[in-house]
Amino acid sequence: MLNRICGLLLFLGLLMVGTCVSAQLPIESYKNPQLPVEQRVADLLFRMTVEEKVGQLLCPLGWEMYEIRGETVTVSDKFKQLMKERHVGMLWATYRADPWTKKTLENGLNPALAAKAGNALQKYVMENTRLGIPIFLAEEAPHGHMAIGATVFPTGIGMAATWSPQLINEVGNAIGKEIRLQGGHISYGPVLDLTRDPRWSRVEETFGEDPVLTGGIGKAMVEGLGGGNLSQPYSTLATLKHFLAYGISESGQNGNPSFVGICELHENFLPPFRQAIDAGALSVMTSYNSMDGIPCTVNHSLLTGLLKNDWKFKGFVVSDLYSIEGIHQSHFVASTMEEAAIMALSAGVDVDLGGDAYMNIMNAVNTGRISNAVLDASVARVLRLKFEMGLFENPYVIPEKAKKEVRNDAHIALARKVAQASITLLKNDCSLLPLNKNISKVALIGPNADNCYNMLGDYTAPQEEKNVKTVLDGIRNKLSRFQVEYAKGCSIRDTLASDIEQAIAVSRRSEVIIAVVGGSSARDFKTSYKETGAAIADEKTISDMECGEGFDRATLSLLGKQKELLQVLKATGKPLIVVYIEGRPLDKTWADENADALLTAYYPGQEGGNAIADVLFGDYNPAGRLPLTVPRSVGQIPIYYNKKAPQNHDYVELSASPLYAFGYGLSYTTFEYSDLCVSSISPHSFEVSFKVKNTGKYDGEEVSQLYLRDEYASVVQPLKQLKHFERFYLKRGEVKEVKFVLSESDFALVDRDLRTVVEPGTFQIMVGSASDDIRLQTKVEIK
Incomplete structure (x- = not known):
């Protein structure tokens, strides 16, 4: 018994010594949080x-x-x-x-x-x-x-x-x-x-x-x-x-x-x-x-x-x-x-x-x-x-x-919300939109009407089809199965894969036609890729892909038989709504002249079909605004709103103005601007306020935009430059006072010596709902 006690004491002693030695050993500093x-x-x-x-x-x-x-x-x-x-x-x-x-x-x-x-x-x-x-x-x-x-x-x-x-x-x-x-x-x-x-x-x-x-x-x-x-x-x-x-x-x-x-x-x-x-x-x-x-x-x-x-x-x-x-x-x-x-x-x-x-x-x-x-x-x-x-x-x-x-309900709802907010209404003759859900029959036509991958854009992983809502899915969620009839009509690029006659037949049985056209960045196993991952465009591959990294275009026209499809749909005499799903601003001149309503949804993501249907049937009032200029022709490129002086002049055969300007977008309601007021905060700072009233029949959102122009400067300046913007919601008849503060940085320019400076002079202040839709103007002096 005594030997066992002595042995235990010896073990405990050695353990204590070992612990002390361990405590004194230095650990690597980089491992010490x-x-x-x-x-x-x-x-x-x-x-x-x-x-x-x-x-x-x-x-x-x-x-x-x-x-x-x-x-x-x-x-x-x-x-x-x-x-x-x-x-x-x-x-x-x-x-x-x-x-x-x-x-x-x-x-x-x-x-x-x-x-x-x-x-x-x-x-x-x-x-x-x-x-x-x-x-x-x-x-x-x-x-x-x-x-x-x-x-x-x-x-x-x-x-x-x-x-x-x-x-x-x-x-x-x-x-x-x-x-x-x-x-x-x-x-x-x-x-x-x-x-x-x-x-x-x-x-x-x-x-x-x-x-x-x-x-x-x-x-x-x-x-x-x-x-x-x-x-x-x-x-x-x-x-x-x-x-x-x-x-x-x-x-x-x-x-x-x-x-x-x-x-x-x-x-x-x-x-x-x-x-x-x-x-x-x-x-x-x-x-x-x-x-x-x-x-x-x-x-x-x-x-x-x-x-x-x-x-x-x-x-x-x-x-x-x-x-x-x-x-x-x-x-x-x-x-x-x-x-x-x-x-x-x-x-x-x-x-x-x-x-x-x-x-x-x-x-x-x-x-x-x-x-x-x-x-x-x-x-x-x-x-x-x-x-x-x-x-x-x-x-x-x-x-x-x-x-x-990952991909929880809140994120899916957010994807729909962003897609709704992005959709940009470009034309709406005779207030054709929004459509009444009691409509007898809708003809849904086009290569992008029911193609899940064409909704998503480049840099997208493979999807289970149930995760992506196409336009057909979205409209079927609004109407009974008897109210909507679908026909693809043609492909994005492939001229052999088309059935335009079926599209015509479906359209003739309808009260209104919704044609969903445009482009695609959907990668597929037929396409070849560089080692960088960029796609290789070649004549052997006729996929839908006409956009996305490596797919540069020489023209902006609709490819394949899409324009022919739109023309025959117009010939039916039925009201024609054209929806573009696109990764770049494609040529919309024909649609602008011939469609009764026109909108772009860009690549709207997995909830895009629901969002488009929300807009078409009035469950969401569109308020998207163009983040870039839409040209009339590739001959105008480069074309952008904030070009430096002088002002563009018309071409021999074409207007110099864009088809749709930066910041443009329509709503189902209307907005009135009034009461522009500018007050000085400091020599280089001003508060700009104005009122916006919803004067239409629907609740909706407006995007107010403030632009500046420096009338005379030491270096050539843009004819118009966005400085502030705000998106906001107004109920019918509601009025909101909008305020922007123009600070010193808003008036600054980069001079010939690459210095950021504020020069004295006169600045035009322009407020409106697009770069070409200025509602209120005034001037301020910087001394």
């Missing part, structure tokens, strides 16, 4: 090899890094090899599913499996790598997380058509939550490219042509995505695309050079990015184009001089996919891939999307062609954000929560 982030970053950097540092800057493609086995997900051998050889710090598009990735509803990840995949990847790197650095998962999210089971909102151009930052803030919040629930961290979007050429294939992703509207919508989206507060559970690193002037490429060709002056960059193209960065965006993506002979991916003055030094940007810069390779292979300004990598990193590109080019950085550092300090600066930017997001402490998510809350 109580220490400041900068101290943790410095400690981790000190411990890393060159190879491990470079690995943090690599962002290879992620969809081959997991394997699904029933209800479990494990890491793939390819991922294990990748970590062993490259020590990668992040993955791109791990959850992405589309024809390019060959991930389908059958072999892709649903939200629960996505969360499990993210957990498996994190567990492997935390437990099987030397330093246990968690990885970032970057995901495409321009109008919803591009993953199976996520909510699909209207594309960017549709969101901009709402002219409602408040609504888009809610969208950002929903997108961020769905990404984080599934284990993602970085959201690619919003797209802040200003677009002035509708031939360009990516118009649908943008917020239009104007810096103020784009900046306001972009800021709201970034704040909804978390506003840079990474300690919040659903905050993502918003990645702004694309830096810079990518949307005005020569000939409308994606990735072509952009020709733009330095003052123009500072006046129009940079402000939306600055506004979004000030709102908390922590990642900026470079663009494929060059400016003045310098590829944007190696533009040191933009990426380092302006972005990091002048703007004090604290996030990281990421290349567009393989754009570093493009320095060598497309732009031909680097003779080797190593030279291209050195140029990009030296210019300020922190992360290599694609992950192959920066593998050359190790040799460049070891041979002294680039310094350790340059490498460390970029690595520190990435590590700091991982610490701020708390990934070192908890990189895992809860699969059951993802299953329950």
